[in-house]
Amino acid sequence: MTQNFSSHLLQRAVDEVSCLPGIGRKTALRLVLHLLRQDARVTSTLTEALSVLRNEVKYCRMCHNISDTDICEICANPKRDASTLCVVENIQDVMAIESTGLYRGLYHVLGGVISPMDGIGPSNLHIQSLVERVAAGGVREIILALSPTMEGDTTNYFIYRRLCQLSQTSDTSGTEHEDTPFSLPRITVIARGVAQNDELQHTDEATLGRALAGRIPFNV
Amino acid sequence: MTQNFSSHLLQRAVDEVSCLPGIGRKTALRLVLHLLRQDARVTSTLTEALSVLRNEVKYCRMCHNISDTDICEICANPKRDASTLCVVENIQDVMAIESTGLYRGLYHVLGGVISPMDGIGPSNLHIQSLVERVAAGGVREIILALSPTMEGDTTNYFIYRRLCQLSQTSDTSGTEHEDTPFSLPRITVIARGVAQNDELQHTDEATLGRALAGRIPFNV
Secondary structure, X not given: OOOOOOOHHHHHHHHHHOOOOOOOHHHHHHHHHHHHHOOHHHHHHHHHHHHHHXXXXXXXXXXXXXXXXXXXXXXXXXXXXXXXXXXXXXHHHHHHHHOOOOOOEEEEEXXXXXXXXXOEOHHXXXXXXXXXXXXXXXXXXXXXXXXXXXXXXXXXXXXXXXXXXXXXXXXXXXXXXXXXXXXXXXXXXXXXXXOOOOOHHHOOHHHHHHHHHOOOOOOO | OOOOOOOHHHHHHHHHHOOOOOOOHHHHHHHHHHHHHOOHHHHHHHHHHHHHHHHHOEEOOOXXXXXXXXXXXXXXXXXXXXXXXXXXOOHHHHHHHHOOOOOXXXXXXXXXXXXXXXXXXXXXXXXXXXXXHHHOOOXXXXXXXXXXXXXXXXXXXXXXXXXXXXXXXXXXXXXXXXXXXXXXXXXXXXXXXXXXOOOHHHOOHHHHHHHHHXXXXXXX
């Protein structure tokens, strides 16, 4: 569809908004015309919030979660259990787990999962810094909470292998981490099974198979 | 859903974006995180395009279409037929008609339709300026191209009555437009019927009824 814009300013704004993912040209036009109908302050507040975020965004140097400070609120909180690390793909996953209110440990945000198809290898992710956090000692459990996809599984396995290698290296040579002898923490993975309130008949075979294989004793 | 944002800047940006119509908080977060993954220039180009549009937007003082200049490109084009005015609700409608490539006249953008439920009366629309354009003379046809809704029909009828009144006033007193005696232009309304490529069995009764009543001689 070619659109006949009577204003180049309008056309440029629509062009830019429609570059956003999932926003087509019709939606972009609707959003831009909405802003035109509102007070000019609505647009200035919106653009300023985006600019300030983009220019001043920081990432926690411990867990790589988005943060306004050098170390994020979660990592800096002395009430959190620093001996447990939950490895997640992105910051939305941190927010999802935080909203359960059931986790009191720290996080490690990988920034993605290994996906050769998309050109994402281990070096593009925050895996080395995870290994360093573990090697620094004090971590007793690592919870792998990546998505149950092939990429997630691959990444889980890669992290597991790297940690095993490292623990063996430090066991034998003992040069790098002499003062803190490195022992492999407990590595767990979040449970996979039938989702709460999902109907069994609509659950796919792979999920149902995993749920059967991973059955646990019934507890009242 | 309460979201646990680890950054107030992020939260503020998501708050602002989710004020846009049809954008929920999940979509807003997705869009904002997309901008964070892109180069900072992407954000600055987007925010600048929106700011410039909002601050410098103009509306054609003839037809009220959005424009970069005092009089829009359509009104200023000497090749367009200035004796025909097409009355539309908004600028999207101008774009829709322009994209047919079949209309060579000028437009008049009302800025909405009469809708007492939404508190929109005739004085909130550009109806007075339409009457003035017609009274100024030179207009031979007015095409009413509002949506075929109750509000559109009401607005059509209101415009028709206003033009009739005015033509009578100037006929009897002849004081206001003495030098340009005002005669009522031809007033037409766009055809209503079955949409191109629509299946008859899926057309609603009101549309089908109108299409039957408005039948025209078959022409090969």
